[in-house]
Amino acid sequence: MRIKEGNKEKDILQAAVKVFAEYGYHNAKISKIAELANVATGSVYVYFKNKKDVLLRIFEDLWEVLYKEAKKSVSSKSLTPDQKMDKLIDVLFDVFSVNPSLAIVFVNEQNHLILSEEGKFQIFYDKFLDLGEIILREGIKAKQFSSQLDRIIFRVYIFGAIRNLLHRWAQDPDQISLEKIRHNVKHITKFGISIK
Amino acid sequence: MRIKEGNKEKDILQAAVKVFAEYGYHNAKISKIAELANVATGSVYVYFKNKKDVLLRIFEDLWEVLYKEAKKSVSSKSLTPDQKMDKLIDVLFDVFSVNPSLAIVFVNEQNHLILSEEGKFQIFYDKFLDLGEIILREGIKAKQFSSQLDRIIFRVYIFGAIRNLLHRWAQDPDQISLEKIRHNVKHITKFGISIK
DNA sequence: TTCAAAAATGAACCGTGATTCAAAAATAAA
DNA sequence: TTTATTTTTGAATCACGGTTCATTTTTGAA
Known part of the structure; x- marks a missing residue:
């Protein structure tokens, strides 16, 4: 069995704050957030329902x-x-x-x-x-x-x-x-x- | 020859203010603005370069x-x-x-x-x-x-x-x-x- | 009444980027 | 080491809505 590392969620949130701040919510790309969080694009959707979430x-x-x-x-x-x-x-x-x-x-x-x-x-x-x-x-x-x-x-x-x-x-x-x-x-x- | 009625531009601007206010810029649809201004969607582009304009x-x-x-x-x-x-x-x-x-x-x-x-x-x-x-x-x-x-x-x-x-x-x-x-x-x- | 030129139309097109998902990687128990 | 299970991946999908443009309508001059 495998256990989530458990800090990816926090990484994504922190990255999102940075990206939202720089581009504004609507111009912020999920792919950019993922990149900054050192995570694959898809991983964002493991931790969050969608962008608004x-x-x-x-x-x-x-x-x-x-x-x-x-x-x-x-x-x-x-x-x-x-x-x-x-x-x-x-x-x-x-x-x-x-x-x-x-x-x-x-x-x-x-x-x-x-x-x-x-x-x-x-x-x-x-x-x-x-x-x-x-x-x-x-x-x-x-x-x-x-x-x-x-x-x-x-x-x-x-x-x-x-x-x-x-x-x-x-x-x-x-x-x-x-x-x-x-x-x-x-x-x-x-x-x-x-x-x- | 035909001349622009000249108040469509104002109609569109007024409609846009209403729609932007209600939905926010990014969730505002051009088609909605056009509808409110009693104008076809395409007409917006006669008077304005694009949405941001x-x-x-x-x-x-x-x-x-x-x-x-x-x-x-x-x-x-x-x-x-x-x-x-x-x-x-x-x-x-x-x-x-x-x-x-x-x-x-x-x-x-x-x-x-x-x-x-x-x-x-x-x-x-x-x-x-x-x-x-x-x-x-x-x-x-x-x-x-x-x-x-x-x-x-x-x-x-x-x-x-x-x-x-x-x-x-x-x-x-x-x-x-x-x-x-x-x-x-x-x-x-x-x-x-x-x-x- | 025509005709030409400009204005208006709105359905179709198309780019973007959010979201999905089948496959791969990582993990831990057996 | 093997296997079963969960996590991670990122390329493919897909929806949305901004934008385009061929067509229609309107106008005013001839």
């Missing part, structure tokens, strides 16, 4: 991590709303900073995926944003954050901002330091651009 | 308007930096508010387009953001805006935020009023979420 697995894994980490920061008892918001921002930066290609895939394909894969990913996304909203609500109650803001709008706003920054950063990681971006995001989010 | 025309037209309008607000002599920033934000909202589908296409396909069509659209995009940066610089000089911020980061931040909001709004225009969004964006941008 590869993308789905990438997003499932990603959202799982994002949500788990985000939840941790929100439920921490010892932090102020203010600190929680910082931590939530950190989650995104931490996950993507180790893998720029993943950031690109995330930004570029998330919408298309929601478009075609109604449900599943919209839910992940919403649940994540819910966490941000919870923090905002806490902060408002604690009189730390302005109650002027519509919470739904705020969460879409901040997430879009970060997404766009990650994307820009991922295209050329050496141009702007991620630390600087992270710092600026926290500052703008809290204080805006005006002088107090 | 249709998308390019949409973006060319769009960026032209965006940039022209943005430039107007920036160069207005009678406005403070603060007011100019508001106006720049208005430009985006005004253009897309009349056409939610266009907002969706813009958000979803812009990155892919930049990926494949190196140059042209990156330049449009950058020039637009440059305008935002100019306003920020003016504001800093006038001591209205904080000098703490990295201008490059700021412009990517704010643009991403607005893009994401427009996208969310376009998916369901009746859920959140665009006026409310616009108001909130201006507020968060200037003051952040903290109580002063």
